[in-house]
Amino acid sequence: MGHYRMPILQDTGYAVLSPYQAVIDSSEWLSLEYVDWKSSGDTRFAPLASAQGQVECNGFWHASPPRADKDGVWIPSQVGKAPTLVQRARESGANVGRCRVIELQPNSYADAIYNSHLDDNNRLNPDGEGWVVRCFMQLTDDPNSVMVLREDVNDPQTETRIALPAGAQLVVDSERLWHSVWHVGDQPRACLITSLESGPELEKWIWERDPLCNVASAQLDEGFRAAELERAEQRRAARTAFYGYDPTGIRSQA
Numbered sequence: 001m002g003h004y005r006m007p008i009l010q011d012t013g014y015a016v017l018s019p020y021q022a023v024i025d026s027s028e029w030l031s032l033e034y035v036d037w038k039s040s041g042d043t044r045f046a047p048l049a050s051a052q053g054q055v056e057c058n059g060f061w062h063a064s065p066p067r068a069d070k071d072g073v074w075i076p077s078q079v080g081k082a083p084t085l086v087q088r089a090r091e092s093g094a095n096v097g098r099c100r101v102i103e104l105q106p107n108s109y110a111d112a113i114y115n116s117h118l119d120d121n122n123r124l125n126p127d128g129e130g131w132v133v134r135c136f137m138q139l140t141d142d143p144n145s146v147m148v149l150r151e152d153v154n155d156p157q158t159e160t161r162i163a164l165p166a167g168a169q170l171v172v173d174s175e176r177l178w179h180s181v182w183h184v185g186d187q188p189r190a191c192l193i194t195s196l197e198s199g200p201e202l203e204k205w206i207w208e209r210d211p212l213c214n215v216a217s218a219q220l221d222e223g224f225r226a227a228e229l230e231r232a233e234q235r236r237a238a239r240t241a242f243y244g245y246d247p248t249g250i251r252s253q254a
């Protein structure tokens with residue numbers, strides 16, 4: 001039978017939504033409790049919902065009993081600090097699994113390609129239920145930073161770069177699309193990341209936000225890009241040689 005997957009993500013694996021218009025006070029994410037958690041790049045995470053309501057970021061398959069990335073337990077000490085973020089995460093009415101703010105330090109385009117990965121969203125997800133996807137909501141205003149999506153991590157032609165001004169929001173099948181962020185500037189980037197179950201609630205919410213499933217990539221000088229890609233590929237090859245296999249073949253636990 002397989003999982004229920006939303007037709008809107010079928011072609012490209014992502015939908016860019018109209019931006020969130022309201023201003024959110026930065027104290028909502030700056031006052032949260034963060035835990036060090038290795039994801040793609042130099043990151044910290046502030047969980048809002050976790051497997052058992054603790055301030056930790058483990059996949060729900062580590063919970064007792066192990067379960068799918070759904071029915072996240074809201075963390076009281078965090079929710080009290082970030083009511084607007086919680087409201088946004090729950091807005092669609094879809095089942096919410098892991099929900100957290102990610103903080104990413106500035107990096108390079110080569111770093112982003114090196115860090116590109118797939119998420120592990122559907123481990124233990126029962127057959128017949130909705131495929132878990134992720135909603136990314138940009139909090140800091142970083143119009144020159146981009147989310148880098150690739151259908152094939154080894155094919156730069158399959159890349160889409162999506163600019164990240166404050167309020168940018170997109171839903172991504174992040175177990176299908178390779179992804180990472182190239183964040184420029186001198187301050188960290190903050191983004192709300194929520195695991196959501198595919199289904200009619202989420203589809204309705206997406207359709208009400210003028211979704212675009214095929215956006216033009218943010219501009220990038222081709223000479224610069226070629227040099228950065230070469231750096232990234234050299235580092236990826238060295239990493240594969242070090243491990244004896246490509247560790248990005250294992251889905252991210254973050």
Ligand SMILES: [Fe+2]
Binds near residue numbers: 117118119179252254
């Ligand atoms: Fe990811």
